[in-house]
Amino acid sequence: MNIDLKVALVGNPNTGKSTLFNVLTGLNQKIGNFPGVTIDKKTGICDLPDGRHAQIIDLPGTYSLYPKSRDESIVFSVLADRSNPLRPDLVVVILDASNLKRNLLLYTQVADLKIPVIVALNMMDLAKKSDIIIDVDAFARKLGVPVVPISARKIEGIDKLKQAITFANKFALQEDTIDVEALAPQLIAQIGREIEVENPYFALQLAHQHETLTFLTPAQSNRIEELEHEFSFHSQKAQASETIARYSFINDLLYDTVTKKETAQDQTISNKIDKILTHKTFGFIIFFAILLFIFQSIFAWSAYPMQLIADFFVWLQGTLHRLLPSGPLTSLVVDGVLGGLSGVMVFIPQIAILFGFISILEDTGYMSRVTFMMDRIMRKVGLNGKSVVPLIGGFACAVPSIMSTRNIENWKDRMITIMVTPLVTCSARLPVYTLLIALVVPDRNVWWIFNMKGLALTGMYLFSLVSAVTVAFVMKFILKARERGYFIMELPVYRMPRWKNVGHSMYDRAKAFVLQAGKVIIAVSVILWVLASYGPGDRFQRIEDKYKQPRYTQHLNAVDLNHVIASEKLENSYAGALGHAIEPVIRPLGFDWKIGIALITSFAAREVFVGTMATIYSVDGDAEKIESVQQKMHTAKNQDGTPVFTAAVAFSLMMFYAFAMQCASTVAVVYRETKSWRWPTIQFAYMTVLAYAASFIAYHLLR
Incomplete structure (x- = not known):
């Protein structure tokens, strides 16, 4: 596709720039890095009314051309460097029509660079609600540039903006704003x-x-x-x-x-709401209540669709076992691949619900308030207020959250934020937590409202935040730097969430979870099935010969005999040898060799733990009795007949996963952001030590 025009979108944060970018480009978007730096850039293609194609470049939000972060420095570099391949032919400056005085500073700077400019007056609907009347024609005459009133959220005025972009080269250059x-x-x-x-x-x-x-x-x-x-x-x-x-x-x-228009009390609805939601006491109570509601909903609303998915995989595995001839290939596909996938796919409803809520909080403007409130705590532990954004983002995934620390100018604040962000409970831990909580926490209500499982999950999320803040407090005394950080943030007005965007977010995140986790699960499941289905030397043959003896065949029926043989083969397989090798180290935590295998395989991604347990218990189980992974783990017994997954073992496991750095992608991104193996090595070491200590304490307190 030929690019006829390069158009850069420039604006302050919270002016709707990203929304306008999405409206102009639709699905024709690409994400990469700006040349020479590891800062994300978004570009897309917009079809103009005259048939030409414009490349839209979404530049980072900035208040001025004088940069206060690496992201902001990109804006002037792209606009001024004639050799930069992204240098635009036209700049669309997005102004918040309800807050023009602040926005116009950036416009005057961009205009004085003498690159052709169009002004997009966004949020005209909010300006009207605030009784702000703008004479658009007079505004355009004074500036000497085209001015287009729009509402990007409501997709109003977009056609006129495209028309203005089409004829941009017909306009004379704007006048100087200052001498x-x-x-x-x-x-x-x-x-x-x-x-x-x-x-x-x-x-x-x-x-x-x-x-x-x-x-x-x-x-x-x-x-x-x-x-x-x-x-x-x-x-x-x-x-x-x-x-x-x-x-x-x-x-x-x-x-x-x-x-x-002047009013008796010139106070917006947002300001009135903020007096309650950002109150130094009630604000935190409301925030924790919202978190509690979210995690209660994750369990309550996902129960039925999760059961449908689990039943589907049980039916599919049973059907394939009946239809396909028995043998290694059938076992690989049904017990290995499908067994591993079933353990993770069942959590799609919970992932979708979690990200749906996160999208609503972001879209309404409440997430910015959470960042503002948490800034008070961050400063007491020695962090920059900007550290809150990666920490809150860590609820979704540590990888993009660590990348977002590039906005933190202070080296010490940035390094501490990078080091503690993986402690925040991410979506990859959610399948592990919900599986273990469902195994050992009673399904009953407290005070008629709160479900105990929801309370347990809320506790794990809050525990992760407390852990991150505590470790940050310790690190502020270890890392030394003379720089001082600062935190500048604008609170956007409250808005109704865009339900279409919420739906897209739920779909995209669930899809990303399935594709990213699914690829790892399939690879690990195949490797694990091979390791669990074969053993060194003639061990398997000796087991077969052992159980052909009359003392076994005469006292055990065929089903029990097959189960005993499968269990002993698994213990003597390559996977079993691996699990037994690390069992002495993890036995003080309450973990057996099977859990040890899952700890090793889940380094690639934490959610692999669930798939690994599903595969192990599929290989270990009876092919004629297909069950969901939760049922298999619930009925798992030790050699002495006691349950494997007691409350002590389950909470010990959750403590281990709360702290352990079991995510290869996070290790890689920390190396990329710090340009050294020193920091990911230190991070992996301290998190592993914390995981072992917390798990040890939890097991011995609860056993």
Whole structure:
């Protein structure tokens, strides 16, 4: 597909930029990295009314062209570097129509770079509700650029915006918003001559940012530094003067084009709600109540669909065993692959419900309030407020959460956040927790409302947050740094969730879980089936010969005899040898050799534990009696006849999985983000020690 036009979307955080990107590009999106850096970029294709195709580039949200994070530094680099393959032909600046004064600072900076600009006045519906009246025509005349009123959430005005993009090259370049050259006339002129820069504001930005701009040669950067000393240029003072000049322009613009009806109490609904939801006491109580409701719902609402999926796999395995000829291939497919998959697929409803709730919390604006409230706690343990975003994101997955720490400028805060984020309970732990909780926690209500299983799951999630914060508190005394962090955040207004987006989120996350976990499960299940179905030397033949003796054939019926043979073969298989090798180490935790196998295989991904148990008990069980993994584990017995999965063993396992770094993807992303094997090695070591200690304590307290 030929790209006829490159269009960059630029705007402050929470202006609806990402929503507009999704509306313009639909499903024609790609995610990659900006050239030379590990910061995610999103690009997509938009079909224009005249048949041409525009590449839409979603640049990171920023309040100014003066960057305060690595993400924000990308914006100026893409807009200014003529050699950058993503440099746009046109910039669409998205402004929140209900908060123009703050948004217009970035617009004036982008406009002064003299790249063609279109203004998208987003959230016009909210502006109207707030009694803000904007004279769009006068606004456009004052700026000298096309201004298109839209509502991205309601998909209003999008066709007009596409029309404006189509004719963008027909518009004259916008006028200067301020007299840039007056800020540092001699320096700007000299940089323009020596670095061959025609645009005065571009030259001024080079003076401010030359040390971090990769498209400048070292010689050019050094020369700019010399010129700054020569002309006594002070960057902070120049920025302050520029900001004052820009707000003078903005105030005049808004005075002429925007009117707002004064009310007796000029207080928005969002502010009134925030007085309750972000209250220093009630805010936390409400947050914990919401968490409790979510985890109660995960158990209550998922029970029926989970049972349907479990029954389907039981029926499918039984049917295939009856239809297919007995042999290694049938056993591999039915007991290995299907047995492993069934243990994980049954948790799709719970994963979908969890992500549905997370999407609702994000869409309504409540997740930002949680971040704001938790900032108070974060500062007491030595973390930056921005650390809350990765920690909350860790409920979904540690991998993107660790990548999001790039927004944390302070090295110490960022490293501590990376080191503790995997402690937060992610979606991969959910199948393990719900399986074990269902085995040992009674299914009854407390105070007529709260289900004990839901309370147990809520407790595991809260325990993970407390653990992460506690470890962060310890690490603040271990890691040394002189930098000080800061936290700037804007709370978006409350909105009704977009149910279509919630549905898409549930579908996408469940699909990603199935595809990502499914591939690992199949691979591990096949390997595990081979290891469990074959043994070294002639061990299996000796077992067959042993149980042909009359003392066994005369005292055991065929079903019991087959079960005894299968159990002894599993214990003498390669998998059994592996489990027995580590059993002395894990026996103090209450784990037998079968659980040991699952601990090893689940390093690839925690949810593999469930599939491994399903495969092991399928190989160990009776092919004529197909049961779900939960039933198999519930009836599992030790050699002395006692249940394998007692409350002590189950909670010991949950403590182990709460702390252990059993996720190869997380190890890989920590290495990528820190550029060293030192940090993932330290992380793996301390988490393993914590996992063993917590598991040991839990087992011996509850046994």
